[in-house]
Amino acid sequence: MTVTHEPIARPVSLRNAAAAIFAVLGLIDVALTGIIGSPGAPPLIVTLGVAALGLITVLALLPAWRGRRGALIAVVVTPIISAVLVVPAFFLNAPVWAMIVGGFVIAGTITALVLVHEQGRRLA
Numbered sequence: 001m002t003v004t005h006e007p008i009a010r011p012v013s014l015r016n017a018a019a020a021i022f023a024v025l026g027l028i029d030v031a032l033t034g035i036i037g038s039p040g041a042p043p044l045i046v047t048l049g050v051a052a053l054g055l056i057t058v059l060a061l062l063p064a065w066r067g068r069r070g071a072l073i074a075v076v077v078t079p080i081i082s083a084v085l086v087v088p089a090f091f092l093n094a095p096v097w098a099m100i101v102g103g104f105v106i107a108g109t110i111t112a113l114v115l116v117h118e119q120g121r122r123l124a
Contacts, residue, residue: 015065026078027054028101031054042089042098056078060075061075079112
């Protein structure tokens with residue numbers, strides 16, 4: 001009898017701290033629809049795109065928390081795109097509140113990604 005040692009593929013799921021951060025980031029993205037039409041607001045298409053990303057993040061949280069890989073990918077990728085979209089605010093004379101929110105989104109995204117990465121390393 002031949003015995004092979006293959007690593008067992010464990011499902012990676014989202015855990016509490018990272019899930020909470022991603023939830024807040026998604027809700028911030030959705031809440032930014034409240035600035036539509038205000039002075040200093042980004043173009044409508046950008047605001048709606050960011051809101052859609054936030055909605056995807058929020059809707060994918062529960063399946064990602066339950067271990068669905070596709071949902072986890074969505075929860076990880078959408079905040080990255082949102083964070084990238086906020087970078088121009090720092091160079092285009094955006095209002096101070098936009099830069100504060102943008103900084104929070106970038107810092108939160110990095111923090112949540114580090115938490116997900118560390119969790120993945122512990123499971124490997």
